[in-house]
Amino acid sequence: MKHPREVLLGAQAATAFLPVCDHYSGVEARMRKSLQLQAEMIEEFGACVFDVTLDCEDGAPVGGEADHAAMVVELAALASDKARVAVRVHAVDHPAFESDMAIIAGKLARQLSHIMIPKVDSIEDVIRAEQALLAASAGNLPLHVLIESPLAVRNAFEIAAHPRVQSLSFGLMDFVSSHGGAIPADGMSSQGQFTHPLVVRAKLEIASACHAYGKVPSHCVVTEFNDSVAMILAARRASRELGYTRMWSIHPNQIRCILEAFAPSESEIEDATRIIAAGARADWAPISFDGKLHDRASYRYFWQVLERAHQTGSLLPIDAQAYFQDASH
Template sequence: MPALTPAEVLFDGEAQPAVLPPCDHYAGSEKLIRKSLALQAQLGPVFDITLDCEDGAQVGREVEHAEMVASFVGGEEDRFGRVGVRIHDFAHRAWRDDVRIILRQAKKPPAFVMLPKIRSVFDAAEIIAFIESSRAEYGIAQAIPCHLLIKTHGALADAFELAALPGVESLSFGLMDFVSAHNGAIPDSAMRSPGQFDHPLVRRAKLEIAAACHAHGKVPSHNVSTEVREMSVVASDAARARNEFGYTRMWSIHPEQIKPITAAFTPRDEEIALAAEILLAAQRADWGPTRHGDTLHDRASYRYYWSVLRRAQATGHAMPDECAAWFAA
């Protein structure tokens, strides 16, 4: 009988928590979309690309913009199937057209649909239901994951309910709109570093979103860094988001930000090696308790080390040979 893999034994039949590439890069114009797809072809599927129908579209030309976006989804330049789309928000007249155009005209379904400016569970549930019904209407067999952008008081209050919605894969934090929604009660210094990590209300919002995601096996995605020259600032933002706030993904708005974000969220070589050693020993012990050095391990710690390998694999890191079969299963 073949040895059981971590995925088969560590989750008691439940779905594994979602794991996504650690960087979500935004592009709105045709020129920037082509550049982003070329960079993805060069680096591999270690970052996602979100084609923006919201901020990218000119007023009055929403249909034409959605058609342009649809032409890239699943096309020849979409080599890895890791291209998503951001539609207009629930209050905008164009969001249903965005969904219909993209699902009808794209050569393949998008990797995900980002729903911006969510204000309540009702908003999100209605859009998700519309995407599902449109998918069925156009004969798309596989469900399309939804990512929700939280930047309002209402959405933050509903964060745990939003993360629990079927079809939701990720929650993102919209920092600048969230700060602005406080009408000057939070200083503008909280829109950038280091203030964004220090102000209590902003810290609370980041933590609530991350906690809601982890409670329901979803991916917390950190807000953008507005710094586009000093990549050390971007790297620091990403490291703090990961190490202090529990985020596993972050937005990018400039191509130069992609590499430092990806690097910050990639487990270190020594973490990967340790995880592999512990999990291989656990497999040899039929997933019973084991000892590594002076530390005892059981299924609780095995789940942690399995998450390390899954995150490493999502960032394109080569797996130790003995573990490669776990990801081919």
């Protein structure tokens, strides 16, 4: 019997199945702690529920880019097979970009989950990054790109369409500052980023571009990292209102907040389990369930609820657990 993911998603089954949280760290001590925390939570949940992205762009001291890249390689090589580790390199127009790609992608092509490219403005930037991957014999690595300017937002659909691109992230801080003061500082706050029209428009464009091409939209940071309530509210709005399926963390305290906010409720998980089971018994033909019609369209939705529950480490009913025993799903 085919897996529900193959039956219900069709070509979309090839879409990246990424953790809902992407955790960034740029200082060696914090990188080590992040990798250790990831290992502990893999043990806790039985799956990798967040990525660790080791940061070269903001983490490397000026003039020390090569040493920082070598340190990142050393740390990433220590991660377990179950870990998901990525690296953010410098932008394609930075003097250290080529060196970053040669050192990091060249030595970690099999260990890394992806490479994050910041400050991507156009499809030409993506092509240049892809060429650097190929030159480093790392042609298997997906690219994640960071959208940080009005021009990049304008080109988001073309960028998302590139087959090498797996995910688009929104860079809130650089996006606001790129407007030369036209967007007030409040546009970077946990509340203002959901109310300023230009910021909200950018977020919607990025999410729409991703969904149009089966890519993963990743929401921006919340800088108030000690305010768990603000973090959960922002993550919930990103997920429920703006269509994001992934979000950045910049402090360990934010990781569980993101998992909680992106997770379906217990009642949603229970309903999805029952509907998927009923659909499977009917060989995915239309059914009447609790007085409502369900067919392939609604089956697809409820299957995605179960996928999101699994991604966030939520407790699944026994009937649903079997769908996720195979790591390939």
